Amino acid sequence: MGEVTVKALEDVTFEVEKGEFIVILGPSGSGKSTLLNIVGGMDNPSDGEVYFNNELITKMKDKELTYYRRNKIGFVFQFYNLMATLTARENVELAAELCENAADIDEVMESVGLGDRADHFPSQMSGGEQQRVAIARAVAKNPQILLCDEPTGALDFETGIQILKVLKDVNEKFGNTVMVITHNASIADMADKIIKMRSGKIADIIINENPISPERIEW
Numbered sequence: 109m110g111e112v113t114v115k116a117l118e119d120v121t122f123e124v125e126k127g128e129f130i131v132i133l134g135p136s137g138s139g140k141s142t143l144l145n146i147v148g149g150m151d152n153p154s155d156g157e158v159y160f161n162n163e164l165i166t167k168m169k170d171k172e173l174t175y176y177r178r179n180k181i182g183f184v185f186q187f188y189n190l191m192a193t194l195t196a197r198e199n200v201e202l203a204a205e206l207c208e209n210a211a212d213i214d215e216v217m218e219s220v221g222l223g224d225r226a227d228h229f230p231s232q233m234s235g236g237e238q239q240r241v242a243i244a245r246a247v248a249k250n251p252q253i254l255l256c257d258e259p260t261g262a263l264d265f266e267t268g269i270q271i272l273k274v275l276k277d278v279n280e281k282f283g284n285t286v287m288v289i290t291h292n293a294s295i296a297d298m299a300d301k302i303i304k305m306r307s308g309k310i311a312d313i314i315i316n317e318n319p320i321s322p323e324r325i326e327w
């Protein structure tokens with residue numbers, strides 16, 4: 109069988125500052141997830157370099173990369189991927205136990221608005237609540253970068269706005285750099301920086317001097 113080589117990304121160069129709220133915007137197949145996976149150390153580019161602070165992550169050995177993923181990066185996905193047999197709090201605790209510099213679990217649960225739902229199981233929660241647990245799970249690791257792949261993709265408008273607000277609150281409270289993938293252009297209005305992707309390339313990088321609060325987003 110013949111093999112087809114797909115160039116998912118090409119000529120991609122950008123910088124992210126500590127504490128920035130970044131939106132990566134682009135249509136399906138434009139390379140957004142590939143980009144996020146490379147930043148998160150889940151995928152390795154065939155060419156090019158990625159630096160985290162002054163460390164070259166693209167040259168890291170497996171053990172160093174595991175350490176980077178575990179301690180520096182938090183992931184939030186479209187579908188929440190929670191452990192069904194663990195409560196919200198237990199899901200968050202489990203992730204925190206794996207890393208060396210975990211945040212205070214109670215504080216994290218409060219900051220995502222789940223203080224009073226911590227003992228509920230995922231099946232007892234709405235999609236928006238489950239996504240809050242997933243965000244808490246990522247934030248509890250106290251990561252320097254929070255990578256979110258279509259975090260509102262499975263949610264209705266109102267719930268999506270609430271989730272974006274949680275991400276913005278976390279960004280302000282804990283100072284994590286946040287990178288959100290979306291194909292929804294309206295979400296870009298809340299970003300400090302917007303990276304527009306098209307066909308595996310960066311079509312534009314926009315610095316937004318006046319990001320709006322999530323409540324003011326319309327889509």
Ligand SMILES: Nc1ncnc2c1ncn2[C@@H]1O[C@H](COP(=O)(O)OP(=O)(O)OP(=O)(O)O)[C@@H](O)[C@H]1O
Pocket residue numbers: 114115116134135136137138139140141142143291
């Ligand atoms: N493991 C893989 N093997 C082959 N092709 C891949 C693989 N992963 C991604 N691709 C291809 O690379 C390109 C970019 O995919 P990617 O998932 O990064 O895009 P995306 O912008 O995140 O899309 P979506 O919004 O649909 O998730 C697409 O053409 C995709 O088919």
